[in-house]
Amino acid sequence: MNIQVSRRGFLASAAATALVIGYDARGALAAQKLQSLSVNPFVLIGADGTVTVVAKHFEMGQGTTTGLATLVAEELDADWSQIRVEWAPADESRYANLLFGSQGTGGSSAIANSFEQYRKAGAAARAVLIEAAAKQWGVAPASITIETGVMRGPDGRTAGFGAFIDAASSLSAPAEPVLKNPSDFRLIGKDRLPRYDSKAKTDGSAKFAIDLRVDNMVYAVIARPPRFGGAVASFDPAGALAVKGVLDVKQIPRGVVVFARNTWAAIKGRQALSVEWDFSQAENRSTDAIMAEHVAALEKPGTIARADGDADATLAGAAKTVEAEFKFPFLAHAPMEPENCIIAVDGDRATVWDGCQFPSITRPVVAGTLGIPPENVDVHTVYAGGSFGRRANPTADYNAEAAMAAKALGDGRPVMLVWTREDDIQGGYYRPIYAQRITAGLDEDGKPVAWSHKLAGKSILVDTPFESVLVKDGIDATSVEGASTLPYAIPNIKVDIRNMKTPVPVLWWRAVGHTHTAYSTEIVIDMLAEAAGADPVAFRMDLLKEHPRHAGVLKLAAEKAGWGEPVAEGKGRGVAVHESFRSYVAQVVDVSTDSDGVVKVDRVVCAVDCGLAVNPDVIRAQMEGGIGYGLGAVMRNKITLTDGAVDQTNFWDYEPLRIADMPKVEVHIVPSAEAPTGVGEPGLPPIGPALANAIHAATGKWVTTLPMVDDGIEFVS
């Protein structure tokens, strides 16, 4: 009954004979036979005409399988039904994200960095197939056309791709294949293609890591310290070992592992385990104290991230000033599929099955844990049940745990490590707590002249392998992004950051720094507009003359939302615009309040400019998802600690947005011929401030503490 997962790797399902299009060691396009493989395959075409696209990016729901396949299918004029997608093995020399130089998915970059690479692979496949067909048919290559996978000669004869794979694989791929003119696109920018993963994800057949079964594997759960930075002092395995199905109990550096013959026995075994913890190095404070420390830090000098003119002096002489202090909580990602993976260790080799977001991290971390060479670690990537940043962890935390567990078990049996939802909610790697203060000033004419933005929060990147690349002069770019890049024409701007310390591990959470900076900056812009007696959209447009793409989405969202039309008593309309990951998004939120001030979010109108829209419906879906994910978080989500222990446990008390909370959403895409940019994250940052600005419009209250329920806002339940 068990599904046998092949260790031969991703080529297992490809036909034995296939035309392979890939890039050689020098990055040049090449065509080869599968048997003589020396290139890194991006496209494989089998004798049955099946086109396999090798995806270097994983699929966490953001639509990458559909997107990468679209790029190949477009240039090849393949039929969607003949397309398959397999994930690339771990090999950053071949499958690097061209924006990072390492193999991984993040920063809303999958389509942006793959757009040319995958189109070229498709176009090269097309070129060699046509050349082979032309020779065989004795016609000119230019006379052959391809439509939905059917090659047609000038005399009307037709054939599928499979007929020419042998001949094509001995030809030289063009160094620079001719790409289609965008006006000839049949798939890119059109709404013709269904999602690649729709079918498997609606009949239960899609495999996530938690669904895989490897021969002889055991299930494992880990008892971890209930305070961050804690350690095992001692433990008694007797209770756990008495549970039917429990196989073994072992200590690892992260806690105590219970191994069992099924998940339920492992969970019950952990409940029966007795562990004494050492909290001497732990975070033993409550979040109230941690937040107080952050707020107090705002009074001290920070590291300057941006300094235009002299903000402090100009503020001192401003005609009017506004000021707001913001307090944001820790947030868990809580992907629907809890963290899990399988690892099999065989001598000096290891194989990991995971919804793996960053093979370039997983590989060295697992290798380091096991004391084997990184190239001896194979990674099989499968569908991931959400991530929102959680699976892109510089410490590859749960991969490392699985490796430690397999090493501790020590008998070669593969280990499936499963986190429960409680493990996930209480397991750290949170969006960091932030305190911020923005002070801004207007001149006599109501023009903003100065802006001071102080931030305090724990850096995500300091002490990680990314520090050398992304932390410069003490500034973690992800702490201040969106603040240091404030687009508004204000002559004097100062942004400074205080890197706070806590043993609570922090991590990027969908849209990273933009989640705290969009909220604070876009509310203070509304405060300035109010102080100037100006309309919030007109006020922004006036300050965005040098930023036409910001202005473009703002104008489109405002128009579509009916901005400027009268809003009924008790209702409110708010707006925000923000660029992140090189995409531009504006949102207009409508709320209504009842006589008790209880808020209902009625509608969100969203405009996005992400350059050329490859799959418009995937873009709409990502905007809808980013809006909803952000809404739930700003409305009611927080992770709090009492004496170091996490208060929240599960979805009961870290409650996701529910369908009844979901407003109507409209998404409008700005037509663009610019290079495509990301959509996974950029839909999120504007929703919080647009909602806050709408609540202010309806009630007069500025919401500056998150979640909003902690700042006196009640929502319809």
Add this chain to the structure above:
Amino acid sequence: MTFSLTINGVARELDVDADTPVLWALRDELNLTGTKFGCGVAACGACTVHVDGSPERACVLTVEDAVGRDIITIEGIKGRAAEAVRDAWREHDVVQCGYCQSGQIMQAVGLLTETPKPTDEDIDAYMNGNACRCVTYHRIRAAIHTAASKMGA
């Protein structure tokens, strides 16, 4: 102990503890992995199966309590409502990560079986326990309306 359960119309013998949730019996003993583990406390609906024709959370239903009852999973769900829901889910491309969607579909089939022409309010009330962290709710609502139309056609 051995328990006899009827899963997707087939009698299955399970040698597990009496308190084993049906969720884990399905997944770990029978390899029916379409039913997902999301929370373990009936707070997310990822594990929704049909028990005697109605949606229930398999993570809090013990094997002992499931004896003699008719359990249908995403792998075995059939019929007019199931086909309409699946078709509508694909037509609207509802899924993103897809992890919650087995449960969403099982719940939606339950809704349409009980209420063939649901309003938005009916949908929100019936589907509110099924969490989707990708937030596909907007499309779930639309797809349920489409499925209702297909069934009525």
